[in-house]
């Protein structure tokens with residue numbers, strides 16, 4: 001009896017393919033750290049901090065244990081206090097907003113643009129209150145928010161500016177990378193990011209020497225020298241083993257991002273002219289790095305129907321994010337409710353993030369596109 005082979009799964013990441021491409025380099029780097037005995041901070045971390053900051057055209061890089069810590073300590077380093085408020089996006093990974101709340105500051109939300117899912121500078125300005133000390137735009141999906149507008153706004157209103165670039169390694173807008181126009185920019189190296197550690201990691205990049213110095217203390221118990229504590233800090237040091245992995249991968253980032261752009265262009269052609277499967281739009285002046293390739297499912301069939309149909313065919317798409325920040329249980333008490341941010345709420349219902357990692361083939365993208373069209377009935 002003849003059986004037809006099940007189609008190969010298509011997942012949001014392919015860590016095995018990435019490891020295979022890197023050959024023995026990762027193993028050698030990990031062994032180098034183990035043999036060195038320098039596990040906490042040290043030369044691997046310093047080399048990575050320099051290389052990653054230089055890659056983004058920024059003067060300083062300070063490695064952190066996670067992207068969430070990078071946000072939390074980044075806000076503290078630019079001067080946010082518990083009595084302040086900070087304006088951010090309601091359509092992001094929850095950590096962007098939680099980092100503000102972790103300080104004890106008030107989270108002020110402003111709606112995103114429906115076509116890019118990026119914080120709208122005009123709406124952000126309208127959300128500023130008497131206690132606002134900073135704005136925190138999020139570079140969602142791999143494309144930067146309008147940083148020239150945010151810089152001008154923060155200069156005008158005398159506010160600090162922190163960029164959440166957790167999804168935007170190597171992205172630019174109007175020629176500027178994350179961290180160049182803000183007082184600081186943060187990144188996550190969670191496994192699945194465009195530049196991912198073998199576990200967790202994060203970094204803050206900044207042009208400001210005073211912010212970099214504050215961050216080096218904040219991540220190390222507020223301690224400029226051993227057993228001397230000049231401020232309250234925490235333990236959030238980037239692991240040397242993770243830095244070694246990141247040092248191996250960083251030289252490949254631009255090529256991997258370029259491949260993501262090729263795959264996105266192919267999806268774009270495959271969905272051209274459809275209203276029911278509407279790709280998010282490219283912002284003017286943006287070099288997108290497609291951490292996610294996202295479409296809005298807005299025909300007769302729901303996004304969740306399309307998601308389930310894809311899964312039946314071994315195609316594993318994602319939903320980033322199914323619930324806007326202000327409707328999360330943890331955000332009760334922030335003073336928001338249903339209907340407050342219509343674009344964020346609509347996107348939470350419609351977005352579908354299709355596989356886009358650099359190890360996919362053109363044929364994979366065509367298979368996903370066909371499956372999406374069939375499931376959406378267009």
Ligand SMILES: Cc1ncc(COP(=O)(O)O)c(C=O)c1O
Pocket residue numbers: 066067068069092093095096138164166167187188189190200201202
């Ligand atoms: C937009 C955004 N901000 C913050 C974070 C938090 O980073 P981490 O998971 O490294 O703590 C993430 C990561 O998932 C993210 O996508």
